[in-house]
Amino acid sequence: MEKRVCGLETEYALSFEARDSQLRNLDAGAIFGDIEAILPQTHLTLEADSFRRNPTGQHDAIAIKEGWFVESGARCYYDAGHVEWATPETTSAQQAVLYELAGDRTVLALARSVPMARRGRVMVIKNNVDYVHGHTYGCHENYQVVRRRSAREDRAFFRMLVQQLTPFLVTRQIFCGAGKIGCADPQAARTVGFQLSQRADFIERELSPETRAERAIINERDESLSGQRYRRLHLIIGDSNLSPYASILKLGTTRITLHLIEQSALQHVPRLVDPIAALKAVSYDPTCRVLLPTVDGQCLSPIALQRLYLDTAQQVLREPDQATYQVLSMWQDTLDQLERDPLLLRDRLDWVAKQYYLFNPLLKQEMTTWEEVAAWSYVIDQLRCEDTAQTGRPTSQQYARYQHILQRHGLDWSAYEAQRQLYFQLRERDLRYHDLDSEYGLFALLQARNLMLRLYANEEAIVTACNHPPGDTRAVARARVIRWAHETGRAAEVLLDWGRIQIGGGNPRIIQLDEPLELYEGMLDSVLRVLHGTDDQQDEIRLLGEVQCELPPRGLRALLRRFMSR
């Protein structure tokens, strides 16, 4: 399989738990301000500078702070109320997840270091939803895709990509859903007590460039952040995974599917009649057996659809590299086990672990079922909207109003108090699962008890990933410039963006990082030597044929002429 870069952008939810164990709201923007002050003390950093590529002022509409690139090539910034961490460019799912874990660790360490942490605990919750307003935030995936030669061919290719990737994305939640209590869709809320995905509720379109509204299965924003040869496929549909196994599957199977699409190997995969309805149906069904109608008249389960992709991958990828082979094995194993019994995957899939270890014991204790929980959740949601939260007790009018719903499910008001307690307990457990703190997080607890598979047990590798870039992408160049800037005390002269490095004060050189798989070693060597150098060393500028240069045009032209004539 050809190399391609991929990466993750995670939005973290911050909250503050005071010493009295009460949760308090905090201003994530102010916390980010503190983080900005600490990050340069704990890491080699350079300020990010993406406004130049996007000077339209769009940033003004939502709160964005550029943040910093760190020496691993990752970036920490503030976006729409959330501290966000983007991994550096990586070349395998396994590598990407290593850097995802490094990001988790760094953000948690920073949250522990802010001044507010002296008065309690700044919680870092890696999830995608709050249960009060139903607000969502993302864990975005990025994949490098080679464009077709002409614009027309490329449009046709993207249409094909959307068509063939959609059924895969709709059904991959069966292994990479993070699990969520309840349902935001009022039509389904009475019957859905638990669902596989945190994000499915918020996906409304098949294709859209938006991220804050009209979210789509495939985001069609076309911002390459590299050369025009490449598209950066931006997916916002995925959940934040705590389980590295689920995260590797999410990224690894998507990478393989993109390869199959590029090889035109997925022509036989049927299109779904209604992808959005299918997405929700899959999310609502923990048996993974719901049948999804396809345009060719079949009805396929999500497992069967995933098997179409896996079978094709096994046929096409005859001699896979080690990373791909590993993902293929995990994919097959997962589908086999899901077919037998999803609960067998309780040690590796987030939604299954939550259900088995955190939620089902509570339901058993209360002698209730998910069907009852769903009906009660709907009623309790309605009552909360009607502002009975103060007393917790419905009025006689409310009793009358919701009586028919309870009756329809064979329930009565005698269970109200117990179900109301359960409603909040389930949601607290869900949120606590995503707490990154090893002392307080329920995922961390399961992992500490060896109830969750620990794939990245090598602490040294995670620590190294906090400070070093992947060795085979342009993140190497970014990291090298950051180190150089600090070594030479010239940080103020460098502007960094994902696809661009500008170095030098009054006489800046610009290196376009158009090829995500290039290390740009020779080019950086020459530029850095010139910046250090004497007049003689200006000879090194011959490599500037590859470098766009913002030298005064006359000087540059003279230099280039000099070397062209040699």
Place this chain on the structure above:
Amino acid sequence: MYQQTQQPEVERTPPQPTTDLLAEIEARLRQDKQATTDREAAQAALDQRATAIDTHMVELEARIAEILSANPEEFMIRFLQTEGE
């Protein structure tokens, strides 16, 4: 607390943290396959002794209860986030 990072020397080729990563994951997966088989066998044995399962889950539940807040309603309604992305 977070450890202060040492100022590293400028390196031409930075170390690759993924060296051996795949091998390590592979070993973990293989180890787990055996563990799963063992666990399934143990589970089958446990299934016949429901009390033992309960004890195992009760222990876990007790630890979870220590972590959770005394007032889950308060916890949930105070966990407020802005719409992201």
